[in-house]
Amino acid sequence: MNPPINIFDYEVLAQASMQPVIWDFFYGGSDDEVTLRANRSAFERILLRPRVLMDVNTCDISTSVLGIPVSMPVLLAPSAAHGLAHPDGEFATVRAAGAANTLMTLSTESTRSLEEVAALAQGPLWYQLYIYTLEEAQGMVQRAEQAGYTAIVLTVDLPRYSRRERDLRNDMNSYQQAHYPDAFSGNAPHLSVDGSDNQNTYIGDTITWDILPWLCSITSLPIVVKGILTAEDAELAINYGASAIIVSNHGGRQLDGVMPTIEALPEVVASVDGRCEVYMDGGIRRGIDIIKALALGARAVLIGRPVLWGLAVNGQEGVQHMLELLRSELTLSLRLAGCASLADIQRSLVQLP
Numbered sequence: 185m186n187p188p189i190n191i192f193d194y195e196v197l198a199q200a201s202m203q204p205v206i207w208d209f210f211y212g213g214s215d216d217e218v219t220l221r222a223n224r225s226a227f228e229r230i231l232l233r234p235r236v237l238m239d240v241n242t243c244d245i246s247t248s249v250l251g252i253p254v255s256m257p258v259l260l261a262p263s264a265a266h267g268l269a270h271p272d273g274e275f276a277t278v279r280a281a282g283a284a285n286t287l288m289t290l291s292t293e294s295t296r297s298l299e300e301v302a303a304l305a306q307g308p309l310w311y312q313l314y315i316y317t318l319e320e321a322q323g324m325v326q327r328a329e330q331a332g333y334t335a336i337v338l339t340v341d342l343p344r345y346s347r348r349e350r351d352l353r354n355d356m357n358s359y360q361q362a363h364y365p366d367a368f369s370g371n372a373p374h375l376s377v378d379g380s381d382n383q384n385t386y387i388g389d390t391i392t393w394d395i396l397p398w399l400c401s402i403t404s405l406p407i408v409v410k411g412i413l414t415a416e417d418a419e420l421a422i423n424y425g426a427s428a429i430i431v432s433n434h435g436g437r438q439l440d441g442v443m444p445t446i447e448a449l450p451e452v453v454a455s456v457d458g459r460c461e462v463y464m465d466g467g468i469r470r471g472i473d474i475i476k477a478l479a480l481g482a483r484a485v486l487i488g489r490p491v492l493w494g495l496a497v498n499g500q501e502g503v504q505h506m507l508e509l510l511r512s513e514l515t516l517s518l519r520l521a522g523c524a525s526l527a528d529i530q531r532s533l534v535q536l537p
């Protein structure tokens with residue numbers, strides 16, 4: 185194939201470069217993968233209503249999230265085990281995010297430790313938290329705060345690990361333990377990717393909204409709640425102390441059959457009504473997807489799999505190039521839509537089905 189010119193090219197090259205077991209783990213969703221597919225197809229049903237004869241000679245896509253400046257409204261979502269995509273793992277990712285001057289969210293399940301990643305960071309970092317035990321969570325939050333992470337992202341859509349049927353068929357768990365035993369243990373030695381060996385320690389299915397005030401009591405960092413899909417839960421998140429919300433269905437990897445995130449976004453944005461920042465992830469692959477999300481009220485988007493594709497294809501350079509492709513698509517599409525900055529993106533720019 186010729187050099188990649190968009191994220192779908194990266195996807196094809198990434199698949200070719202990986203063991204099928206690893207590809208299935210990264211690419212796959214849960215059960216029938218209905219939500220995985222819907223995250224993409226929903227974008228195609230939303231149309232743009234561009235304006236013309238606007239001065240778009242300059243186009244500024246810089247913004248901020250929770251007061252932190254970023255060069256574009258595209259952040260790196262937390263994803264597990266970058267070491268399965270490239271030997272440099274999260275070291276490559278954090279260097280690429282820094283070079284692109286945007287924010288990376290490090291997963292609890294990273295291959296490299298949060299301190300090692302922070303030591304290489306040239307840009308802002310958030311730390312994503314899964315709660316195994318309260319004691320361990322408190323330790324991780326304190327470590328993240330000390331290492332310079334500027335927010336804790338609490339993922340709330342994984343009370344239990346879902347059924348990823350590709351991984352079950354591939355026996356991904358045994359494959360990973362045999363070939364990449366340390367891929368998920370950069371921060372703590374959790375035993376298995378599907379949670380089967382963690383049942384006694386992962387307390388995700390017991391935590392309730394009270395976890396938010398508890399987190400706020402053990403850290404001065406803002407808490408970003410990731411995995412909200414409804415107005416009701418957005419209201420609760422704010423009432424219990426969230427500083428921001430990520431509308432997310434975990435990239436179609438948790439409860440299958442939930443609505444695509446771009447369709448859940450307007451309900452959450454209306455409920456929040458400006459009281460905190462709202463971001464979204466799920467299926468962002470093109471500059472126009474970002475425009476649609478921002479027009480529907482997201483302050484920024486996060487990307488998950490595209491980072492893994494860039495990493496698998498060419499390590500740090502691959503992630504950097506993938507981010508630059510997205511940046512240039514966003515800038516060009518904004519100009520074509522008549523917007524000279526993100527502030528020009530209005531709700532009227534999109535037409536819902």
Ligand SMILES: Cc1cc2nc3c(=O)[nH]c(=O)nc-3n(C[C@H](O)[C@H](O)[C@H](O)COP(=O)(O)O)c2cc1C
Nearest residue numbers: 210261262263264291339434435466467487488489
């Ligand atoms: C391989 C993989 C691993 C993931 N690991 C995590 C994780 O450790 N923590 C988390 O909160 N979300 C995790 N996610 C979900 C992402 O943060 C994000 O919600 C999702 O990937 C966005 O959809 P996209 O991949 O279509 O961009 C993971 C996603 C993938 C694909």
Ligand SMILES: CCCCCCC(=O)C(=O)O
Nearest residue numbers: 264293345377379386437
């Ligand atoms: C018990 C937590 C395992 C999480 C594995 C990483 C993840 O979130 C994913 O979607 O995969």
